[in-house]
Amino acid sequence: MIERSWRRSFTTGGGYDPTATPAYHPFSEPAGRFQDTAEIVLARWAESLADMRVALLVSDRSGRILARKVGDPSHARRLDKVSAAEGFEFSESALGTNGLGTAIEERSAVFVRGAEHVNDRLQTLACAGAPIHDPLSRRVIGSLALASPVGASHPAMLAIAKQAARDLQDALLNTAPLELQALLARFADGTARHRVLAIGRGGVLASTGALPMLSAERHVTLWDELQAHHWQGDVASVLLADRPSTARRIVNRAGESIYLVELAESEPAAAPEPTRLSRLAAHLDVLGRSSGCIAIHGPRDSGKTLLAQLWLRERDRHDPVVIGAPAFREPGAVATAVQALSTGTSVVVCSVESLTDVDFPVLQQLAGAADPVRSARVVFCVADDLTGVVVDFLGRQGPRLDLPALRDDPDRVIGLAVRLAQEYSVTLSPAVLQALSRWDWRGGASELRVLIAAMVVQRPGGTVLDVDLLPAEMRTRARQLRGIAASEYRAIDAALREADGNRSRAAEILGIGRTTLYRKLRAYGFDGQNTLIS
Template sequence: MSERDARELDRLRAARDLLVERGLLVQKELAGISPSIERSWRRSVSVHASNAPAPPRFIDSIDARNPLVVAAGPVLDRWQDSLSDMRVAVFLSDRSGQIVARRLTDRGDGRRLDRAFATEGFDFSESALGTNGLGTPMEDRAPVFVRGPEHFNDSLESLACAGAPILDPRTGRVVGSIAFAATLKASNPLMLAMAREAAQQVEARLVEMNAPIDLAATAAFLRSRSSKDPVLVLSAETVIADVRALAVMSPDTHALLWDKLQKLEWKEPSNVVELPASSKTADVHRLGGGSVFALELHGRDDDEHAPQDVAARQPVGRAADAAELEAASRVSGIVALAGPPGAGKHYSARDWLISRADGEEPLTLDAAAAPTAGMAGMAELATQAVQAGRSVVVRHIDVLDLPGFRTLEPTLRLVADAARRGSGTREGTPDTRPRIVLTFDDESLGEQVRSRIVALAPISTIPALRRMRDIIPGLVRTIIDEWPEDDRVAVPPAVMQALVGWDWPGNVSELRTTLELLIAQRGGRVLRVDDLPEHLRRQTRSLSTIEALEYDAIVDALRRAGGNRSAAAAALGIGRTTLYRKMHAYGLDREDKPSVAR
């Protein structure tokens, strides 16, 4: 810092301290102070705002459904992405002055800002903290740049913050503010223009979100369509449909369909989408700037008047289809089931085996619980079960080396021989011979063991849950139906949308754990959005195909690096700052995130 700059900071500090000490009658000593800063200082003194470097009030009442939070989310993400090479943080405050969102471009800045309590939940209103880049723009209803000792509170002196108010486009009322903050040394005059532009972007998003379904436009659209095709119009919370279109709609279908619509790319005036759990497709048209969609339904009508409950039209709560597992087992009696941790391999296998054995529970053995020396005893248990006509699931085969797997092979051959002998079973006759299911994480499976498994049976794969969003509503219902009747809860459409929209890095296990926690702490018979964990309430979009591939690559790199982010960034060929930013965007930097270890 130059000597001139240091003198200017000393002058600002002295003027502010003089006003605090002598009160509002001070006049000429404030010559040369920005009018907006002087007005704010005087307001701060008049309401007895604190200038001591003490923690501001902690409110912590963030509502993820607040339209301001929802509208600003994508705007904050875009600015964070565009500022990835600058040490600038972005803040959003609601009308009360509480910080409700923060985006960082450098991990070190997070620690510095935390020390100044510039993080979610703290009160940065002007009445509480004095002049600052979030509270002052709301009081002045105008953008403002607050540098160093222009801040009223000493704890913010090291920062420069440019903020702008966010106005409700319908009423003109201030609903919050957005601000860009950097260290005083790293600040840039362009930050004020950035704040103005960001505020305008949030206001535009509010216009889009607040656009109701225009009944006149909807009626005109319906009149322009062919009468032979069912038509429906929907937004995030509303559906307008003719009688024929009602047959394919349900709360679950709406949640899945809305998720699909959010991921469409609009290069043409219309798009085509497959309806969940239906033989129909739909031509999709955007109304209301993308917040409302009109759909013309096409396809077979043979099931048009049947109940269209999603759970009844797909494998209910299964990550793998029972018919596919049965078909895979016919040749050798063995099913090799691969998938990421928590994908529901054991649950799917157990569910299928119970259904084909008139409710008899299969024997479940866990290779991870037995060292190689103990595999002989486990193999003996498997043999005894098979000889008694009972099916077996052997989990975590990927932990076995070749000698360990060989101890199981006599039992596997026993089942395979029985399957070959019974291959001539008359069609239509139930095949009740026992089956063996081997489950494993395909990425961790040794090549030698893999070759032995492939020689016995083809490997079927259960993908990550985010690749199978269509089964989430049925899966939720199946999990809830397992609970005692007094514990069961209803899942309204808004909650189901949040569940469908999340990417479940912990797969089915994470979903099951989340639902169990919700049932343990719920306050009624119906789940509310407010009951959901913060990361589910905050997420507002699903990953595109490219984003999903990027997500997988990051998770895999972190796993291979043992959680070392520097090593993971090097393996991916990106900088650490970029990795931190992407981890934040995908929810991988949460304290409560599911483990990425496989």
């Protein structure tokens, strides 16, 4: 384990400096549940270890130290000299092999003694560390370590670190409401035989039978439906994905709602619900069977190129070649595209609307090189304002898919955002997904891509991007609606007023299903106070 860690330390990111000092990351917000619970658990263990020259430390997933307990003043000064204190980052990528960072990377307990530390400044210490797992998701969310001078270390430190980490995990579970703890016990002992969901602001817990109902899009919809329900008590009959269900509302100590939803046993098993992106990909698959060329039409910056890339990457298991149409006026561009097609690599041509009738031979050459048998397709991404010979040729050459503007397709916004976040190995919180689905995206897919990249840069650590990283106006400002969307908004608003806020009655007035109405309520931001964003 130590050898693996050393190898990672010196081969990742172009090498490692053994004299590096840890970076300091200030706490930009009040302590959360993890940090508060860590302080309590460390205080208990510090009393038990008062006779040992040992410090207890807890870090988050990024390796940043959240809490430290040390009784011996001289040992505290020793730790201060190497910056082993709250706010400093002890990830393996930052400091090489060490008890906190390596336990996270290995997902296992580790004992690092003296010169086994890569960093020169840490070689006077012995550090036993163990990973901390989220009691619900089982993801590694941090680590706990015992640190002592090398000469005062003891083999029992590793066992103590592992037990203290388990105590912290148990304490995190005990901070959940009693009702939720009871539900978790049902999951753990296998008695949750029905399809059960526990839905909260931060995510969803599901029994095996309910898993097919879950997706990033569906979680946001479920939350909105439950928040919008007219609760007369803590138990209600609701429709979950158009299925009769029993829901129970739990309000935790912070005043936030958690919903437990159980489907009736007589209901047939839920089929997996396809996401908006998977439906579009399936449609493109059908279109691609009949032709080597496909045209994706839609408003400017509606995500046509991004959709084509995602579809081809998943279908072909490698990236397509993406070329802007104006580049075909430069020498060699057409040959590059034709060469890619000849090797079985698909080509995405964006900004086709910039071409004129003079460029018509280029399109003919590309279409002729497409080979659907070799999975080499040409996808033309076309803005709606294209006219003339080019658009006539595309209409004859192959089928087309029409996309609405991104602001009118909130489920596609969620799907694209999730996929973009995956490129950075991060996850978007449900609150972020809801805020993104309600934004009007005047800058289209480019605005979405830039936003995700900016959030990744701004994150304080960890792999979950939460709503505090969004611009303030995106968290609070209602969407500005135009055209058909504005008319539909006014019709829904009028129906809700006529029905005195009763969603079921409003759906009847509008002549649409309740699920459709809930989806539109989410898209237009009705009842902004009942959102995932707190």
